[in-house]
Amino acid sequence: MSIVERLCSQRVARSKHVKALALAISLSVSFGAAASSESLQSYQPVTPTIDQARANILIARQLQFTHFRDLRVSDDLSGDIFDTYLKYLDGQKVYLTQDDLDGFVDIRDHLGSALRTGKLQPGFDIYNLVQKRIIERLHFALNLLDQGVGNLDFGGNDSILLDRSDSDWVANSVRLDELWTKRIKNAVLAQRLNGSDDDTLTDTLRQRYEAQLKRAYQARSEDAFQAYMNAFAGMWDPHTSYFSPRTSENFNINMSLSLEGIGAVLQGDNEYTKVVRLVPGGPAFQQGQLQPADRIVSVTQEGETPVNVIGWRLDEVVDLIRGPRDSVVTLEVIPSGAADETVTKAIAIKRDQVKLEEQSASKKVIELDRNGQSYKVGAITIPTFYADFQAMQAGDRNYKSTTRDVRRLLEELQAEGVEGLVIDLRNNGGGALHEANDLVGLFIDSGPTVQIRNANNDVQILNDEDPDVAFKGPMVVLVNRMSASASEIFAGAIQDYGRGLVVGSQTFGKGTVQAVRPLNHGQLKITQSKFYRVSGGSTQHKGVMPDIEIPSRIDNTLIGEDALDHALPWDQIDAVDHTQYFDFSNIIDELRLRHDKRFDASPEFSLLQQEIDFLKQQRQQNSVSLNMDERQQQHKQIERTRLTIANARRELIGETPFDSMEELDDWQDLQAADLKSNDEETDFVIREGGQIMADMLELDRRTAALPAMGSPLTSKAQTAQASTEL
Template sequence: MRILALQSSIFRTGRLVPSVALAIISFLWLTSSSAWSANNYAFSDNQSKTTVEIVDKLTTRHYRNLPLDDELSVQYFDQLLDSLDPTKSYLLQTDIDEFSALRTQMDDLLRRGNLESGFKIFSRYNQRAESRLEWIISKLEDEKFLFDFTKDESLSIDPEQLSWQQDQKAADELWRKRLKSNVLSLKLAGKTQAEAKETLHRRYGNQLKRLQQQDSEDIFEALINALTMLYDPHTNYLSPRTRENFNISMSLSLEGIGAVLQSEDEHTKVVRLITAGPADKQGELKPADKIVAVGQGDDGELVDVVGWRLDEVVDLIRGPKNTVVRLSVIPADAVDDSVNKTIRINRGKVKLEEQAAKKAVIELTDGSELFKIGVIHVPAFYIDFEAYRRGDADFKSTTRDVYKLLAELDQEGIDGLILDLRNNGGGSLQEATTLTDLFIDPGPVVQIRQANQPISRHSRSRKPALYRGPMVVLINRLSASASEIFAGAIQDYQRGLVIGSQSFGKGTVQSLTPVYEGELKITESKFYRVSGDSTQHRGVVPDIALPSLVDPEDVGESTYDNALPWDKIHEVPHEKYFDFTGLISELTRRHEERASSDPDLIYLVDQVANLASIKDKSEISLNENARLAEQKAIEDKNLELINKRRTGKGQEPFADIEAFKSDSEKEEEQQASQSQDTIDVDNDALLQETGYILLDYMKLMNQRKSQQVANF
């Protein structure tokens, strides 16, 4: 996962294949040859040497300290097959039975750098996939091959119910249904059946072409990444070619649309948006949206990219600034793949100054008194390293900007502070530490542990706190890494409350190390809070939870296979600033009472429940009328929920779904045109509610102090 850049994994027909390599454990057909070929594939002596070196580094330097043994061989085998053919579409049960012979032998083969079995299994998969794609293309070219969408058929979409097909006949029937589902989705999106077949012909033709163009370096990288990803999802092998492309991509990492993408099955999925990037400013692209087509300019053809490699999709999306790219996406809340939306984005570059922290003031009343709540939104933990290294006195950084904003808010006479870290994907550890320094007195901020090495506590707050007033930290699922370090420290010191939804859970550190050919990105250390809790996997759990439309099942560290687990080490002595005993339960009660009558918060909770019901499907109908009825029921439900909200706010309900859609488009255009330099406090229900929670917090703390004085 990275910002519109190459991924070290290889995408094949219908799947991200970092684990493709697990195939290395199949047949017993081993020879003494150091270079073997099949289907024009051959691994080299250099690749064998690289394998031996990578195995050594993984088993001696990776944080997980996972031995390469028979148990790992079994995991490797299973993950390979799942990664190579996740929907069980190409390989047959007979292939799996044949492959299983080497389940527990892969560890020995990898230590010796013997890649023969892996290349043979990859070859078998390639043969099956090529044959199947040719079958699909021949069907799509047949004018008589049409589907009857009046029949009551369904296709299972529950990954837990998938199984390898027993023979070719069963596989043909599965693919008939999948093609029917593809055609129906395109038909519901506005194409004729003939046009849908033409689109699918191009899609599968491109997949076949890519399959036939892969070479030994592609296969080797995929095979090795199948092993590295058993250690954790952030450990990857970069071949010389991938590393070269990666360097180019990183030099342009903030050029394009400013989105973090990853491959998921045959789609390119949005993980998060870069704050102040072109996509974020445009406002329509959302996390968990799936990109299905890319068009250049306002009139360029929308090129279907389903089944493409991630780097190829990135190449289409990236381009010169001030040019237009159009993305056809399946929204995260879509009922099925037939729901598409085209988004127009002006390419650009994320500028450091556009990611700068900004402030606002919310005025709230408890019915008798007016309070000023300061808000500082921190979109990233940034620092101008070049200016810093040059010794520039006025270099730009998160901490320096927040320092100035705090001084300005103090002049405005704020009563409390909200530090908004929503959608902050992290950045500089140094900045996370120095920002914490503005709110606590000298003390440790984070612990860092490397495998089999002493724990480092050098990241510390070193100066007296600048701001000592009441504060809360607002987070969500997209708050990650450095954001989690800051929020965790504020929570552990009981310096302020953490409000929102559970954060991302990225609590590991990677480094690049050269190997015989290419480089290995390896996880070598892990972050821990001063309480001893890891930020890994679990992230930061808020003291008071707010609803979120970002599904933790779709986004977050816990969604990755083999993510390092949460754990705990010794607590480091640290001060506790406030006693929250009994306070959080009362604050939660007051929040829930308020939320039960707030139309905006009720609507948000209703949306979350509605999305969950839409996604809770194990099969999809292949009957056109049934699908249309299902879509209408969802649209009617959405209209019902939005009208419930509007009625609660004293607004006129929408007459129909078209009026709702028209209003939504106008609202999105208005949001896109708004200045990015300001915080829209009036239309942010979660920010408003956080303000009221802070207000309750201040009042309860003042009551407690008054009681303590009276008792004294």
Template sequence: MLSKVIPLGLPRALILTFLSIFSVYSFAENAAVGQLSASQEQRQAAKDVVERLGYGHYREIKLDDALSAQILDHYLKLLDGSKAYFTQAEIDNYEQYRNQLDDDLQKGDLQAAFEIYNTYQKKLVKRIEQQLVDLESFPDDFVFDGKETLLLDRTDSPWAATEAELNELWKKRLTNSLLSLKLSGKTVAEARKTLTRRLQSQLTRVQQTRDEDVFQVFMNAYTQLYDPHTQYLSPRSSETFNIRMKLSLDGIGALLQSEDEFTKVVSLVPGGPADLAGELKPADRIIGVGQENGEIVDVIGWRLDEVVDLIRDPRASTVRLQVIPANAADNSQSKEIAIVRNTVKLEDQAAKKSIVTLDQNGQNRRIGVIDIPAFYVDFEAWRQGAENYRSTTRDVARLITELEAEGIDGLIIDLRNNGGGALQEANSLVGLFIDRGPTVQVRSAEGRIDILGDSDNSIVYNGPLAVLVNRLSASASEIFAGAIQDYQRGVVIGGQTFGKGTVQSVTPLDHGQLKLTRAKFYRISGESTQHKGVVPDIMFPNLFDHKEVGESALEFALPWDQVKQVPHKFYVQLPTWLPALRENHQKRSLQDPDLIFLAEQTKLIEQTRSIKSISLNEQTRQAETKRIEAQQLALENQRRKAKGLELIKELNEHEDKKDDPNQDAELVESGRIILDMIKLNQTAVTAQQ
């Protein structure tokens, strides 16, 4: 068998920290604010990183004046992405470094980087201190009745011309923070106390910044230009990273990152506590953490490692998260989620079977479903040569046999939210559905292409097949779905996948370590899975924001490209059938209550995402919130009325039956598409006779 064990995707059950200016531990003996400087070890590490990137990264980029300009821009963006601290005059002053940083890095000269950061830190401290003073000007009976609005995303805004312009921005920000807390149920006095604690906590953390923090930010302003998965980890971050790798089985199973003053959920570990609880979603922002029945601690502005420490605790205990949902119109729309911490068990990640029952012309048809949360394998047992080691492929083969014994008409492989796993399993799983052939191509940084494939002639299942994916289907999931699509072995249905088609390795340095991209995956068609992912044959409405979730949402992501196609066979007449399959699906989309609801829900979410600014008027904000809630309620009742269900008065009265595949609109429609395939195939066979 042509296969290798290459872990793909996100490490299972691991709480990783994407690096940010507040993402490493701080200790006593910090330098005075605005007086940080580089150490000799950091200057040497800078030269080491330049050398490793020069010969080790998949992408060849010359460190020259052009890249120097990008480093400066990215560094300023990492420090002040919302353009709330620096003025245009200060930015103009830094133009002297635009063509200098490349030379500085090669010499290990970090003076310019620290100068910029020291100025930023002074301005940050000054802003926090001024906010604390300005809070006192809001009386307990303050009325939010103004006509001002606050722009939510200032990424494309120009730098402020004057400090007075920044003062106006910060006044609006403070007003919005108070209003958001008031709308969440606090009085103005309570909101003022909460904000005071939050700002004092943030001020303490900023004052604890160390030279290592600065060095890490600046080095990642450089490394991330190669691709977003290439990162420098300081010695302390490296130690934390390694500890979490070893202790990765405990926690809630969520990948987190810092974004401005918030802790953002990047993805959930399949089978982990957060995933099983079903309430926490990618792109949600965590603003508070509480233990069991204790008080919720406000964590806005906290360092990422400190938030993670609050969330992690002994297994079987409960953590309560205050969360702003990804589709919330503003920061006042938060909710509380309780999650029981636990070990991510193999059983929770293991493939599971179910059956969707459909009526076709008065006849019950049974469509088997195999849900694969991750591509797993018991590596230790495999290495020891154990005969019955646990793996995705072995479990799926067993489940297929059981489903066929129960009498199924077709099969759905459900890869929604599957973030990846072992390449070995993606490769061998394809082999269950084809007789033999290539499955994926791996191109190294040196340009060598290895072709992996299935050399076993046996087929476990040769019936009608569909693969269901969504935006969170990544890495190994994309390799499997892409191969099934390329072989025309089955129809791929759902949403465009994540698009992570790269492999990283960690290289130790004398000071810290470097995680860099070393290889890239390509389908047997020659198309990369990077950036674009796998585009389904039949698309479902997308509930995920492509600007927030997916490889294409990451700045400096490696591009999509192609290599030479590998010869392979085709199994069904899928290109011939697709027009009819799409037409039938479209007709049902206009008639089926659940599909109509899915499409309308997507439109409503997109409308909410399109909001660029929010009002600082309390009545206006309340009216907007009520309007959105009324629309959501109307959509749900429209669906319920069409299905003959009892109408509800509030959204929280409605509970989805998460474990019933017959209540899953996407699974049900995928089953109908399989029945359409069966009918088209029968028509084709009859025509040939």
């Protein structure tokens, strides 16, 4: 008897103990029971293949012997693998029950040894049971809709937990029926609050559940294998993952930048597809409304009806979003800062290729007057670390790259008489490592830029060998939570060398290097080394901490390396000798004081803080009411707050306030392209970077606190390490 069959038998036996309780629940339980019988007969369990078993053995060997983390494949990992696998399959704990989990006792502690030897059946048994339970639940939902949403009671004191990931599993199917009745009531309330009548919302929800049901019945062996291997590989770190042959194809397309789409990196997140990051210069980045951690509810092609994608496989969602250039796709998303899953937003994006020129560095000049003194500060925005490899390989001496473009912009800015420089790396997710190395080289005489340690503890040091310096003045580097990888290498090096101050918020903390290795079946992306700053501290996990902090709307608990399960820890190795050019210790307290005073008096910062507080309050809301009147009041309060903040920002720029949320939403749809973070007219953070630079120049004139470039304070690695330790 398989595990699935045994669990089903156990469930029948336990039903005798809950019969009395079942009679008190209403007719919905009988619908659930009928659905259970039908779905168990209809679902065809998936089974592992020989190729998958061979790939499993290869993956186990690669993880154990070539991954940066020294971790053995053994039964010591079994419990964590089991929990991670269930989190992937049923992260919100809405399909399985404690009764189901009790049936897994025999295999829970032995997954490690099974995976070491290619025995996949235990993982497939778990997957098949989850699929059966999904089918049961969806039939239950459809049956409840068939009874009529008008029969649901929205007048009591019921509420529903928004995030069940840390909750206990419900005891049995009867309790699960109660939970799903609440989930459906919540979905109905959401549609009513969005203006849908009962007939329309019933059709919408039925289409959603039927689409999910169809995909559950169409489960493939590869779906189970990929989920199981990713739960296994994820024990080593969150960036190590298995790509099925189909996913490998999509990965290779993305790496070649030949994909025509919206320019967003997506990943599965329970039933949803979640936005991980936006590609700088891509259509979604330029449109300006889609944000990291947004979850996609539906996808609409031009002239067609929306397709609900909740419960879809990631590759299917990617295929639906991908399309020909200049066509428009509309994504309905749950914004990352939404109070609950009932708040959605439609975002229309015109598909296009990500063009290299749209990722290029750009410049501005910020002119400031202080007590009769004028200051001219240059600002360079770098969306990504790019290089035109094809032109480089073809021998084109004028190929585009980050370093080449920034050198040219520096020459232009210095010709305009700038005294200081702001480098904006916010939302820069990294890119070509050699470009980060070369870019550091524009601001130092020569020396190391980053250390790379592999699993054998061998350390490679990348150096700037060119003594030429493109800019010798003081610098400010702007970062935020979405500044990652190569951005962190550059910001960390500038901080360690004392070439400038880092301003903004803690960076992402992505300090690892991955390689993609072929298997007999698919590919394995595996972490093989780790980045370290010249001061010895890793950029992994902690990222780069700013010298002067500016709060951000981004929730660090949702975005960032330290928000990921099994992330490699921060550590440090020996520092390497490097020069420290400027000593900011005499002026940093004064710089922070001036910055704080400006922000306390700044209406833009006041609005930013209001938004941050509002979003934080929304995220902290653990449950929502299922009472219609109470829910309407909450909905209206949220809309009033959004409208108040938007109108306050309108008044700052001399524009007429909006009369309603509908007017605000319409305006956002029309003006989305003007909402990019690098728009100087609406972005006060880059102006504040200029203000901090003006403070540095002013204090330098008064106290001569900053030595001239070429007069290093020290070349001892120990001193530099002490002054910049994270």
